[in-house]
Amino acid sequence: MKTLAKRLLLPLLIITSLVLLAVLASRYTSLDWFVRNDRWLRDTIQAYPVRSAMIAFVLYLLTSLFPGLAGKSILLGWLFGLTLGVLIVNTALVSAALVAFLLCRYYLKSAVESRFGIYLKPIQAHMKRDGAMYLLTLRLAHTPFSFLNYACGAGTDIPLRTFWWATQLGLLPGNIVFVYAGTRLPTLQELIAAGPLSLLDGPMILALGGTVFLPWLTRRILRR
Helix, strand or coil, X not given: CHHHHHHHHHHHHHXXXXXXXXXXXXXXCCHHHHHHCHHHHXXXXXXXXXXXXXXXXXXXXXXXXXXXXXXXXXXXXXXXXXXXXXXXXXHHHHXXXXXXXXXXXXXXXXXXXXXXXXXXXXXXXXXXXHCHHHHHHHHHCCCCHHHHHHHHHHHCCCCHHHHHHHHHHHHHHHHHHHHHHHHCCCCHHHHHHHCHHHHCCHHHHHHHHHHHHHHXXXXXXXXX
16 A cells, blocks of 8 residues: 555656646746736847747746647747747647656556547557557647647557657647747737737648648658
8 A cells, every 4th residue: 555655646746746837837928927028028038048948948848738828839939939939839849748648658547548538549549550640640630739648648559759759740830830920920919919810821721731631641652
């Protein structure tokens, strides 16, 4: 009994700490907070670019561990520009995906299976048949980020390395589009008034939709 308690204590502490950190981070990543601190943020980033990028990475990672807070990538594009914004967003998202994946595989498997079991079986079947290409397709198709992390960790046998590179490649096109949308944003008031999705024009929406066909196109090329 004591051994079981010790085994459960560490993951419980980790999960509790992550939840508390994510809640704390979310308090300082709301749109209202960014609007109130607009000038200060820009001045700080200009004065301390490396330190600011590191803080942005940590905050983005923590707030990506759980669903919610849409529009973060647009904000990063507005603050850091396209190149650095994409680097921060993609690296932080993939890191958050790996954390959730490992927690579900080694500590939360039973809890995830009991809640999402009906959805895990089809994913497991497709993953066995198509492997990384199926995960890549789901990422490119913008399948809910958190759910897919939980499902792959608890409901599939996909190797960590495969999960990493498929997630890395699958998230990149969408992240580029949303970060680019942020670089076109004049003010944060416009983002609040219109909403994140309003920044996507016709060509950008077509670009997002076109990413879904990339795995199919890659498969056709490899078969030749």
